[in-house]
Amino acid sequence: MFPSRAQLPQASRKGRRWRVAAVAATGLLVASILPTTGDAATTAAKSGWGQGTLTSSQLLSLVGQMTLSEEIGMVHGEGDPPNSAAATASCTASAVGCVGEAGWIPGVARLGIPPLRMTDGPAGVRLAHVETEMPAPVGLAASFDSAAAQQYGETVGQAGRATDQDVWLGPMVNEVNYPTGGRNFETLGEDPYLAGQIAAGEVTGAQSQGLITELKHFIENDFENGRSSTNVLIDDQTLHETEALAFQSAIQAGAGSVMCSYNRVNYVYGCGNSTTLGEVLREQLAFGGFVQSDWGAVHKTTDLVNGDDIEQSSGSNFSVTALTNAVQNGTPAVAATADYPAYPAISGAQWKQALDTAVYQILTTMNKADLLEGTQYGSHFTGAPTPWVPARADLASLQAGDAKAAESIAEDGATLLKNDDTVLPLAKADAKKGGLLVMGPTAVASYYGGGGSAHVTPYDGSVSPLTAIQATAGAANPVSYVPGYDLDGQLVPASALSAPDPAAGYPNWTLTSTDTGFAGKPGLLRQEITTASVASGAQPVLDLDPGATPDQLDGTVNYTGASTIPANTAFRWSGLLTAPANPGGTNWQLKVFVGNQTSSQLFVDGLATAQRRVSIGAYPKAPSSSYAGLSETARSHDPANPALQQASYSTTLTAGQQIHLDLRVVAGASPAQIQLRWVPPDNQAAAINQAVAAAKTAKKVVLFAYDDGQEGSDRGGSDQAAGLQLPGYQNDLIGAVAAANPNTVVVLNTGDAVLMPWASAVKGILEMWYPGQEGGTATANVLFGKVNPGGKLPITFPASATQQPMYDPNCTDTSATGNCPMYPGVVGPSPYVAGATTSYRTITGMSVNGIYEGYRWYDEHGVQPLFPFGYGLSYTSFSYSKLSIKGSASASGVDVTFTVTNTGSVKGSATPQVYIGPSPDLPGSVQQALRKLVGFSRITLAAGASQAVTLHINQQQLSSWADAANNWIVGTGDRTVYVGSDSRDPRVQKGFTLKS
Missing domain, CATH: 2.60.120.380 (Jelly Rolls)
Structure with a gap:
């Protein structure tokens, strides 16, 4: 039985450490992952998560049978491998095969352990061939729908398995803390409870199809600028009550792997940080799968000892030479340097123990994914170990169903932000005699998704919004188009x-x-x-x-x-x-x-x-x-x-x-x-003039606007005011068109918040996010009322660049040696590297947010956003009534019951949200949000219909992390529950006394 890494020598650390909560103690590694009692194998009825038949002792035996080189081969990535003949045939009719995998490990064929193949995510399956491009994850989060999240995961899971993949590098659980973060579109919003529930649905759905999910990026990689060096200083309470909660929910749903991050946390790199990977992830969150590095995020061979199991995308640190030498000879103590803390001496036996542990955790997850049944202990063992993988669907057979899922989820995430004078839904009559005018580049060339490792190559042939609008209006009602924002010349x-x-x-x-x-x-x-x-x-x-x-x-x-x-x-x-x-x-x-x-x-x-x-x-x-x-x-x-x-x-x-x-x-x-x-240089003025002239004669204008989300850089660099703007002259265009025709509807294809200086001038604003390959049809369905929008904002839209959590009024110098710790990628203090980058977390003498992230910051400081978290309109209306609260902390939480009624004239989806106020009994040193989200549900009601809803608030949701107690403490006393349609709209509220 292999000891846990907690028993191995660890690098010395400066700064505070997280303490282990009492509920998180796990003891020995194997005991904390799989039970050791009862070695009888149960035959899997079908392929899927948890169907593997090997017991913990059998997994240990497999590790013991490996040679040293075979074990080392399991802990670092290699180049893009060839695919199976079946997967090749299913990828494309020309049988050129699937390439472009994110990485793989080769397995051990002689023991019946197959390769482990990995595909990028999280907006679908990203390989060098066409797949179904799903809506951006932020659009999924806007659905506030756990069922939609599970459908999303199932769709990706089937496609991933059909293309010979075993691990999906998603979902991305990092929070939207920086409103201009380059990868905000990949995330699940700014609230950890919402993100955790949506991520849990994705995990359940994908792994039900046998595709291992990999949560990323652990932890606090909420930005792209300087992501490989930025140091996130964070206190215990902030960590436990924000991003870690989202990871916790997804881990409890069974996520098989976790990706460690590029950034430093309290001065130590994420993939070599024994505090975050050991104490927090393994012990407190009870994670039992494998940890894999982000690509190039391993910095030292000792990262293996400190909690990382697989180095990607190569073995430059977890190499055969380095690890063989370490196992055979041990390694000496290493003094602290300008970049790294000191490391103690590690014996060869301890290195072997760390390697065994890593391989065991990889095999544990492979077993749950039904990938070890060809070993001598598996249900498909035929006398000689041979790698065996479950049956895979034909990719082409999935295409139609996957497209429908993508369309449905894009519609669920459609978020109506403004609808004055019921300018929406559109009617066919709006297009009579050329009365409906469409403009904007993404109306013709749909904006499917953001760039970087989340970019999926979708099937050709999807309908653009303009084409879908024209088809819905009908041939007898011609729809006009002018570019407006002209990218073509x-x-x-x-x-x-x-x-x-x-x-x-x-x-x-x-x-x-x-x-x-x-x-x-x-x-x-x-x-x-x-x-x-x-x-x-x-x-x-x-x-x-x-x-x-x-x-x-x-x-x-x-x-x-x-x-x-x-x-x-x-x-x-x-x-x-x-x-x-x-x-x-x-x-x-x-x-x-x-x-x-x-x-x-x-x-x-x-x-x-x-x-x-x-x-x-x-x-x-x-x-x-x-x-x-x-x-x-x-x-x-x-x-x-x-x-x-x-x-x-x-x-x-x-x-x-x-x-x-x-x-x-x-x-x-x-x-x-x-x-x-x-x-030409005067193209902007000419394009706006053409758009204005056309708008003056139109009955209604539908103007599409977009931003660009990309991995590798944040929008606007470190200038958040610039990053929050729509690119180019789109704001000028919208303002001019709205002045010419007040019946203007703006359709946003953005991955996160943007400023809207024209918001008061237009009558309609519809946020469609990056809606995936079926976004054209979905957009037209919402615009014409075939679908009633029910999406809610998973992020807050600020009213200005200076009225948002990451604006620091004391920050004046954004140069390479400046004083702006609130924004990552800008140089700040560090005990290791002179001028190492820092983030915005709790730092003595600097601006502090702590747990006040997203809407909690707006509430704490009394700042009115442009649109609050959880906000979203409908073509109908809803009322809330009959609020009651039952239970106590000792009874594992309370139940909140209320009734929702559709008071409008059409069928629609309501998303009641439950928030809880602070406790008077907690110490003053504990930060508490004015309101925090603790429950939500999406329900669909016919006009005039009512439904009673009960949501459970568990003990942890009623608690706060207290640094002095090193644990969660229940917030007893007089508290208030708010139920409404967004974080700023409590329709009903009720006080109650929470007893321990």
Whole structure:
């Protein structure tokens, strides 16, 4: 029996440590994970979570049979492996297989232990081929629906197993603490109770299909700026009462693995922090699965001793050489350095113990996922150990059902923020005689999801919001469209182009004698490139094909629709671009739009230096053929040419300045399309003027606006005021359009909060989040009232950049040596690294939030947000009545019962939320929220119908963590329960005395 890591030597730590709560003591590792009594194997009736038949002693025996190198192979990742033949066939009809896995460990084939394959998340299954892209997790959280969360998990679980995956790197349980955090769209909101309940549903759903979930990122990685170095200083109460609670709920739901984080916590890196990984995760939260590092987050081999079980994405620290030496010879004590605390000497036996423990915890989770049945102890053992995996569904068979799930969850998360004069729902009559006007880029090219490791490549063919709106309005009611926020520009006109003149010394051209007649004329000279080089797949050469199409002058480059580049040909256009007078400035963009190309390039300023400015690779690419997988700025927003993709080159041009252009495109087996466009400096003013003119004649305007959420950086950098703005000139556009037509509805595709300086000027605001691949249909269904919006905000929307929890009025210097600890990635004090980054947590002499995160901060400081946590309107209305409270702390909590009635005229979903006020009996040193969420339920009621709802508040929800007691303390005495539709709208409330 392997001792727990708590019995191993640990790195010394500075600062405070968390104390172990009495309820969390677990003793020896194996005893805390699986019972050791009764070794009789139970035969699994079917594949799914908890169906593995191996007992704890059998798992221990498997570990004991491994060689040292085999054990080491289990604790670090390797490159992308080949897939099984079955999974290959199910991935794509062309049988090119599934690639792009996040990582894997190889298993031990001779013992019947299969590889463990891992896919990114948490918005679906992220591999290098098409999958169903689910709504962003923040949209799922907006549903306030545990059943929807379980359906979300089941959908991902089935798809993950169908594509040969074993571990899903999700859900992401980090809180939205920074309103401009780059990965806020991946999270489940700002409240730990809500996040925990939604995460628990996802865990249950995914693991019911046999896909292991991996909660991330443990812990406090709530930002992207400086995430690999930022030090989060945090006190005991803040940790226990915020993010750790969400992890706790998901762990109690059975999550099989946890990912440790990049950041430091109280000066020690997350993946080598024995306090957070040992005392908090293993002992207090009783986690018994395996811990895996974020990719590149392991810093020392001793991280294995301190709680991390698997290093990804390689074995640079958990290497064969390092761990073999450690096991055979032990390691000496290491003194503290500028970056790391001191480490004690560790004997070889202790290293072996740590390695055994890590492998045992990996096998424990694999067993629960039914992945060890081919071992000598498994139900599929046939005389010789052979890796065995449960049957997997065919991916194609799941597509239709998964799309319906994605659409349903997008509709559930739709959050109506404003609906003055019942501007919504739309009616077909609104579109009569062109009365309905749609604008905004995400109306044409749907914004499916954010970027980074959460980005899923969705199936092609999904309906855009504009198309869905047009279809709902019907052919007899035409819907108009103008870009408004124009990301595409316009065709470069012939007046700005001129054919090359060989006499001017323009280099490297191969021209015929007739080409000199084109010199200086408006347009670009079009030439066909050698077709032999195209057929061979080589880079097209400049020599003309003697039998090619004669050279010609193209006034504009616009080969779309019926006019295309023939299959298996290649063309180039050459000449000069002369900048006209620039009334709006000197900043220009040159854009190349292409479709069905093998490749396309734009060279600028001469072929002598081959200065390529734009290069667009082959499209479609097998198996990654999804056009929808491109970023918003890489797609066309022209309804007449929606399938084109684009790339841009920005340049400064003064009036009359000339630059050389060489544009090329290679067509593959299908005809290709190409356009040469530009965005002049006055494009913004022209686009707004066009939108305003159209809005003045429309009955209603539906304007789509968006932001960009990306892994790796926070929106606006460390400038939260900038990050909270909609990109570009969208705010200016909305303000101008609303002034021209007050019947304007703004549809937001954002992953988190944005400022809305125009909120009072528009009549409707609908937050659709990043709604996944079926978001177009879902959006139209909500706009026209086929679906009644019932989503609630899982985050608070601030009224201004200075009225939110992370604004520090004492922070003045955001430079590399500045004094802004409230925002991560900015340098601050540290005992290790001079100027190591710090976060906003409780620090002596600095601004402190403590447990007052999200809506709790707004309540504590009396700040009115733009829209509060839990807020969301409906096309109907609801009342609350008959509130009663029964129970006590000694009876494991209280039951809150109330009645909800649909007082409106249409069917709709209500989401009653239960909040509890502070206790007068707790010590003054214990922070307490004015109100904290302790329960919610989503119910659907017909018009006039009523339903009694009972929600249980358990003992921990009635308690606060008291540092002095090192434990949870029940908050007895006179308390108040609030029931309402959001955190600022208590419809009914009742005082009661909580007895211990």
